[in-house]
Amino acid sequence: MSNRLSIMVISGSRERLQMAAMVASVGAVGGSDVRVFLSMNALSFFVKGKPKDAPAEGEVGQLLARKKAPPFAELFANAVELGDAKIYPCSMAMDVLELEHGDLEPYVGEAMGLTKFLDDAAEGQVWSF
Amino acid sequence: MTTRKLVDARGSFCPGPLMELIAAMKAAQIGDELEVLSTDKGSANEIPEWIHKVKHEHLGTKEENGVWHVVVRKAK
Numbered sequence: 001m002s003n004r005l006s007i008m009v010i011s012g013s014r015e016r017l018q019m020a021a022m023v024a025s026v027g028a029v030g031g032s033d034v035r036v037f038l039s040m041n042a043l044s045f046f047v048k049g050k051p052k053d054a055p056a057e058g059e060v061g062q063l064l065a066r067k068k069a070p071p072f073a074e075l076f077a078n079a080v081e082l083g084d085a086k087i088y089p090c091s092m093a094m095d096v097l098e099l100e101h102g103d104l105e106p107y108v109g110e111a112m113g114l115t116k117f118l119d120d121a122a123e124g125q126v127w128s129f
Numbered sequence: 130m131t132t133r134k135l136v137d138a139r140g141s142f143c144p145g146p147l148m149e150l151i152a153a154m155k156a157a158q159i160g161d162e163l164e165v166l167s168t169d170k171g172s173a174n175e176i177p178e179w180i181h182k183v184k185h186e187h188l189g190t191k192e193e194n195g196v197w198h199v200v201v202r203k204a205k
Contacts, residue, residue: 022143022144025144025148026144026147026175026179029147029148029151029179029183030179030182030183031182031183067142068140068141068142068145069141069142069145070141070142070144070145070148074148075144075148078148078151078152082148082151082152082155
């Protein structure tokens with residue numbers, strides 16, 4: 001069985017970004033081949049220098065902000081730096097938001113289209129947030 | 130000579146202590162011991178799972194006054 005872990009992140013809510021980052025980081029450091037696809041409302045939180053204060057959906061999201069939980073952006077960076085995960089911005093969302101690769105955080109790779117992501121995700125587990 | 134490095138992750142939540150341990154493991158030599166301090170009970174369970182999965186050596190876990198001490202030896 002493939003150890004690939006494909007993670008599609010489209011939400012801009014704190015809880016979903018946090019859980020996606022936890023799955024990506026823990027999966028990557030555990031030896032999985034992690035590929036993250038950022039689209040829709042998630043992508044703008046990966047723009048360089050933009051505050052990472054994603055709105056909470058509920059109680060846990062509010063507590064995450066107040067307590068010392070590792071920020072989702074730090075966990076995604078950990079996934080890349082410690083576990084060799086790959087993070088790709090969706091080419092459609094890049095176009096809609098008028099972003100270039102250089103506008104994004106340094107741990108985010110080059111834009112990828114949905115066809116390629118789905119093709120790569122055909123083996124292994126697929127998660128979406 | 131074996132050295133033991135302390136990774137003080139008290140106050141952080143899962144998976145913060147695990148990530149701090151892994152960052153320290155990268156810099157450690159094979160045979161070195163690392164002791165993680167964590168106030169997060171979930172991490173006290175999660176860290177040994179990771180150690181076994183990636184085949185390092187779990188030397189023990191103990192709890193003292195609400196702080197978990199997880200000791201690992203870098204095996205590869």
